[in-house]
Amino acid sequence: MTKIYNRTTVKERRKELRKNMPLAERLLRAKLRAKGLSGYKFRRQYSVEGFVLDFYCPQSKLAIELDGESHFLPGAQDRDDQRAKTIEGYGIRVLRFTNTDVYKNMQGVLSSIVEHVEIITSPNPSL
16 A cells, blocks of 8 residues: 555655744744644645645545645646645645735634534535
8 A cells, every 4th residue: 555644755845844834834833833723733745646735634535725926826736736635635634724814814814724623524514
């Protein structure tokens, strides 16, 4: 069986990303760490296949991705779409925010995350 989560081949990249987190990721991490968001645990720089997720809640299988400047360059949208499609193929839902969302509307970002986590983890989701 092929290991798809936290492959050792991506370990050094995950470590480097954790050491050099952009400001938006550091700010969001401060809110998510130590089960600080409604008691849900979020991991940072968790990998699926060769992709490194910014944040991942294993309990709800929810990935949180923050899009900085590089996500708005030519071709980036296609790469992001393909990446999301691959990740969603493992039953993981991907929720995206821009760095600007985090800077200007942190409460809205947190509310949206809680809403998605609770929908996913409720015993009878009304989707």
